[in-house]
Amino acid sequence: MxxxxxxxxxxxxxxxxxxxxxxxxxxxxxxxxxxxxxxxxxxxxxxxxxxxxxxxxxxxxxxxxxxxxxxxxxxxxxxxxxxxxxxxxxxxxxxxxxxxxxxxxxxxxxxxxxxxxxxxxxxxxxxxxxxxxxxxxxxxxxxxxxxxxxxxxxxxxTRPPYDYDGERTVYLSDFFNETDTEISEGLAANPFVWSGETNAVLINGMGVSNTLAQSDISSCPLATIAVQPGKKYRFRFIGATALSFVSLAFEGHNLSVIEADGGYTKSVNTSFMQVGPGQRYSALLTTKTCDELQGQRRFWIQTETRERPTLYRGYALLVYSDECDIQVPTTPPLTLPNTTLGWLDYELRPLAPNDFPSLNEVTRRVTITVQMIVNGTITWTENGLPWLWTFPSKPYLVNLYEHDESGIPNYTSAVANGGMDDRTRAFPAKVGEVLEIVIQNTGATSGGLDVHSFHAHGAHVYDVGAGNGTYDAYANEERLRGTHPVKRDTTVLYRYETKTNPGADGGWRAWRLRITEPGVWMIHCHTLQHMIMGMQTVWVFGDTADILKLPKPQVEGYLxxxxxxxxxxxxxxxxxxxxxxxxxx
The missing domain is CATH 2.60.40.420 (Cupredoxins -  blue copper proteins)
Structure with a gap:
């Protein structure tokens, strides 16, 4: 009640x-x-x-x-x-x-x-x-x-900048046989219990679990996306997966990317999509004419996971006519590429000017070094410290209102420490700063590397690319010459090899951000397992006075x-x- x-x-x-x-x-x-x-x-x-x-x-x-x-x-x-x-x-x-x-x-x-x-x-x-x-x-x-x-x-x-006849959504998600509670408890246990790989990548909630017997698969419904011939459709791809980094393509059809993470881009043609957890894209697909169809009415949409120890392959259908009996193909109709490192990096362009800051405008560089620590339990750390669900004891925003110094990051200490205030495990910044934020992938204590889909709350960032090894600001600025980076909120931190020395740099992703919006914002890996295992932290943008625009009595109920x-x-x-x-x- x-x-x-x-x-x-x-x-x-x-x-x-x-x-x-x-x-x-x-x-x-x-x-x-x-x-x-x-x-x-x-x-x-x-x-x-x-x-x-x-x-x-x-x-x-x-x-x-x-x-x-x-x-x-x-x-x-x-x-x-x-x-x-x-x-x-x-x-x-x-x-x-x-x-x-x-x-x-x-x-x-x-x-x-x-x-x-x-x-x-x-x-x-x-x-x-x-x-x-x-x-x-x-x-x-x-x-x-x-x-x-x-x-x-x-x-x-008003009218969108691109013309199309209709919209379709491709909602990508993971299915796990175990429950949320079983998975969360295992990830936090000592000894550590892994969730296992995804049992299915679903499209619009439909797909086939890889644990089903072959005899049961034929009765399992697949997603069908209905289209008409000779039309142009906007396909909205939503990466709502927990773990899976997905490659997908449409049999007999190409795409033109026009949006990334809520921002329009100039059109980029592609034969496949690559979508990490938390990412979103829109792409235009032009359907075949009646003459081009030559009697074929169904085309496979094929999905495959990337950067995982086991491959999951799934299907949906692009259907030009009424739905009919469907059988999963015994031979994959498409050949999808392996992970394309840096897919669309340095290629996407904003549709309109977006005030991208040059390297000369950057006032401070912050490096967030991520590493997996294996010691009975498995945790992910940022700059040597994991996120703890029990710390702080109150939300950061509440601490600011209550002037509780134990939960308020010290800007001077953070700057001296490379950007992170270890006492509060937060990254503070002042309004007016232009940050260059480098997320540096490093070898685990066991030497392994993983791929991560990093998501920023609060504001979109300018994505300035990715690469192997250690970030080199001047080399990357040269690579940016003649480009116009787009704003994103979720981008992929790739691994360029599967194993390296413990703590050795194994790839980076760089962002730039004009600090204009005060507030307390999360930044985390959008792979849910990694997030639960400690791979998240907080940005505190602005001084206390910038953030607390309303007096305490008016927000008392939040506290x-x-x-x-x-x-x-x-x-x-x-x-x-x-x-x-x-x-x-």
Whole structure:
């Protein structure tokens, strides 16, 4: 049973005076999402999964740029906490709506500041005038994001820059036979228990588990995407996988990439797509004419995993006519390339000028060195320290409001330490700085290397490329000559070999970022296993005064688990009196 008024939301705005409003039972949000945990059939197998509105993927949400919308998320689970993250959206004006662990809202242990069971939270989302593009939403608690997710599309208020006749979504996700709890507990156990490789890469929630007997595969439905001949379609590819780095292609069809992570690009032709966890692309596909079809009405869409010890190969269908009986091919109809290191790096161009900062404008370089530590347990560290779900004891944003020095990073110490304040395990920066952020892959204590899909919350970054070995700023600047990097929020840190010496540099990814939006933002690997195992950290952009634009009394309900009207003791016995507040200008 839910009691209102519930939860808290606030808009931090620099435009005029803020006015406090309270949501009561009469408030009607623009969208309602209800999250449950239940058995669902995926990959022709039953799995206990966290779902949005009872389905996977969750419902597609469509809004228009320039709008402000409220989304109410109910946690209908009886024993699990929840948050919802709006992947790729800048939440600078709405930091409490980012739905990120320990940065602004949630954690899993010891359970501070998420949406508790039998409560809800109203997320205030504002879609900027230049944010039209492809996004998705997902839980940011533990391994829930493997199934608690769905597409989020922001449409233009005017005509899009490319013409097409229709849209289709290719929603890529992983299926694991084990439950979220089993996987999360194994990843944190000593001795370490690996989740195992994906049992299926699903397209739009459909596919075939590799654990099925051959006799069962023929009855397992595949995704079909219907098209008409002689048309041009915008395919939106969403990398909602937990682990899998996916290569895919369309039999008999080529593509032209026009969007990367919510930003339009100049058209780049390609015969295949390569999508890491968290990445999104749009590509135009021109269907064949009736004469070109020559009677063929079905074409295979083939997916294959890359950079994993075992290969998963899956299929869907591009169908020009009514769906008919389908059998999985015994021989792959397509030959997909091996991992293309640096796929589309240095090739994508923004469709419009984007104020890309040159190397001369960079005020400071921050290197985030990632390494896997094998010692009974397996953890991922950044600059020698892993992310801990129990640290800090309160979200960083709450510490700022409470002036708790234990959770506030020291800028001077961080600069002297290469960018990271070890005491708080955070990377601070001042508004006005132009950072060059280098994510450096290094050999594990066992010498192994892995591929990572790095995601930045809060603001899109200028992606300035990737390469083997150690980052060389001047060599890369020469390679950038004549290019115009695009803004991204999720890019791949490749491995250029599978094994090297422990601690040796084995590849890098570089970003640039103008610090214009104060706030507390996560940066993490979007491979969910790696994230749970410690591969995430926090950026704190701006001084305390920059971030805290509203006085403490107006956000008081955010600063306590469950809102300002309940104590932890009361919550433990079922108190559900969260307040619902938002700020309007």
């Amino acid at each position: 839910f009691f209102g008024p519930l939860a808290i939301l606030t808009r931090l705005s620099t435009l005029g005076a803020a006015k406090l409003h309270v949501h009561d039972r009469s408030f009607v949000p623009d969208q309602i999402l209800r999250v449950t945990a239940q058995n669902i059939t995926q990959g022709c197998l039953s799995r206990y999964s966290v779902l949005v509105n009872g389905t996977f993927p969750g419902p597609e949400l469509r809004f228009q740029e320039g709008q402000t919308r409220w989304i109410r998320v109910y946690n209908d689970m009886s024993d699990k906490n929840l948050t919802m993250h709006w992947h790729g959206l800048s939440m600078a004006a709405y930091p409490f709506s980012d739905g990120t662990p320990q940065a602004s809202q949630a954690s899993i242990n010891p359970f501070p500041w998420p949406i508790p069971p039998a409560h809800y939270f109203d997320y205030e989302l504002h879609f900027e005038s230049d944010q039209a593009g492809t996004y998705f939403y997902h839980s940011h608690v533990g391994f829930q994001g493997v199934s608690c997710s769905g597409p989020l599309i922001i449409e233009e208020r 306590n688990y469950g809102g300002g009207e309940c104590s932890l003791i009361e919550l433990s016995v079922g108190c559900q009196c969260l307040r619902q507040v938002h700020m309007a200008t």
